[in-house]
Amino acid sequence: MRILIKNARIVNENVILESDLLIVDDVIHKIEKDIDAGTADRVIDAEGKYLLPGVIDDQVHFREPGLTHKGDIESESRAAVAGGVTSYIEQPNTVPNAVTQDLLEDKYQIAAQKSFANYSFMMGGTNDNLDEVLKTNPRNVAGIKLFLGSSTGNMLVDNPETLENIFSKTKMLIAVHCEDEATIKVNTQRYLEEYGEDIPVKLHHLIRSEEACYISSSKAVELAEKTGARLHVFHVSTAKETGLFRNDIPLKDKKITAEVCVHHLTFTDLDYDTKGTLIKWNPAVKTQQNKDGLWRALLDDRIDVIATDHAPHTWEEKQNVYTKAPSGGPLVQHALPVMIEHFKNGKISIEKIVEKMCHNPAILFQIEKRGFIREGYKADLVLVDDNSEWTVSKDNILYKCGWSPLEGMTLHAEVTHTFVNGNVAYENGEVKAEKFGERLLFNR
Missing domain, CATH: 3.20.20.140 (Metal-dependent hydrolases)
Structure with missing residues (x-):
């Protein structure tokens, strides 16, 4: 699967970079501007959003x-x-x-x-x-x-x-x-x-x-x-x-x-x-x-x-x-x-x-190949819309216990997409049905 994230504000290693990012299978394959959309199976427009590790x-x-x-x-x-x-x-x-x-x-x-x-x-x-x-x-x-x-x-x-x-x-x-x-x-x-x-x-x-x-x-x-x-x-x-x-x-x-x-x-x-x-x-x-x-x-x-x-x-x-x-x-x-x-x-x-x-x-x-947006690293990524107002309530809490100490708090940033090992694990309010997680490995 090849997923292209276009026009993102990538926050990584103390720099904010406006760029595209191409995911191939489970890794970050390319980070550069104006990647050809024809190279991807799916394109996600991230205009105005932050892309974080x-x-x-x-x-x-x-x-x-x-x-x-x-x-x-x-x-x-x-x-x-x-x-x-x-x-x-x-x-x-x-x-x-x-x-x-x-x-x-x-x-x-x-x-x-x-x-x-x-x-x-x-x-x-x-x-x-x-x-x-x-x-x-x-x-x-x-x-x-x-x-x-x-x-x-x-x-x-x-x-x-x-x-x-x-x-x-x-x-x-x-x-x-x-x-x-x-x-x-x-x-x-x-x-x-x-x-x-x-x-x-x-x-x-x-x-x-x-x-x-x-x-x-x-x-x-x-x-x-x-x-x-x-x-x-x-x-x-x-x-x-x-x-x-x-x-x-x-x-x-x-x-x-x-x-x-x-x-x-x-x-x-x-x-x-x-x-x-x-x-x-x-x-x-x-x-x-x-x-x-x-x-x-x-x-x-x-x-x-x-x-x-x-x-x-x-x-x-x-x-x-x-x-x-x-x-x-x-x-x-x-x-x-x-x-x-x-x-x-x-x-x-x-x-x-x-x-x-x-x-x-x-x-x-010392986690292996995670925590940074780098070519060759695992594609664990999160897209954030920092101009989205919402209030924490029981209707949008996913914890099994069903409550949060933050209930009633109004926030102004929202996760729109989460990628785990290159897969879209969460998108616009919906957690995808597959279990995508892997056991972490450590460089030691």
Whole structure:
């Protein structure tokens, strides 16, 4: 199949180039102006639209196996391609937890049959599975995931000797969820004594506090520096933590990197009054001061990647009182449009969005031939109309859980086409029936 995209504004490697692009089968074959339409089986006129590399979301929870009442690989990857996400890295806190090579491979087999987007799955570390962790193949597995604070699925790793062994012995990227458990327990007990089970949601950021995050993140960074481990800190949520990361060396040479999530760039603690448990995440959405600090670190390259931490729960689960409502929310369909909204509001350039959501995840994880618009690379692409006003509502939400914390928000950019491995996976509101995703490979 030969697909010609005409008259696009191609955003790639810090340049916006008006050009045509020819896809042949699953790769980008040619990028130049005035490509002859007669060479293509199909022509798509992209006049006035941005053509971006497909988004690579380095942290999602698609809930399969074992939690499929919340979401599954098919439903959430459908939502992903509708949002311009062409590749994702999924986390191990499913049921059962992906903490053996056999359980990890089971998830890959499910995705091979059901995923609309390209996929990889993290191997989960625990207090007692080092032998299994060390069997992980760096060529076809994204990395090792450690929960240094408990969250959905409770895979807490809190044994110091175990942590040092994992950091010392694995050569793979180690991604961490950083919150200090002891601090959280003390804070929780304080508010339980004051309010009982029905703690006001607006106190979430004081329970899972700035200090809880910093204590854990700083210990992880210290351990990585001691052992030489390749560390990636997921969902940084505080201004204080951003001081742990560097911007004076190229990303490809960094041993310690950081991610920020769309919700921490978009909401603050003031939004708990209207959004309640719908914006209850771990780590917590925090103050405006913290949000401002995250934006500064993102723009000056101390923070390397923007992701979603997409983590759906049912509406009914989210309606529970604070202590029983689970943390997490769905975002993978809306992350790119929300970030382009921030671009239109002057917070960030579209080139920087592409750097943080497409290029940098590919560099950071050493993903083979994805994340850039280059001849010979896989044709993972997204067309965006940045002059299309629409409102997030239940009518256009594709998540299995059926809700979004963004409901009622009016956006001014819309994904019109998503290409996965050269195939049109999403077009003008319709997800195509075929499953086009492939297992990601890594140059290591």
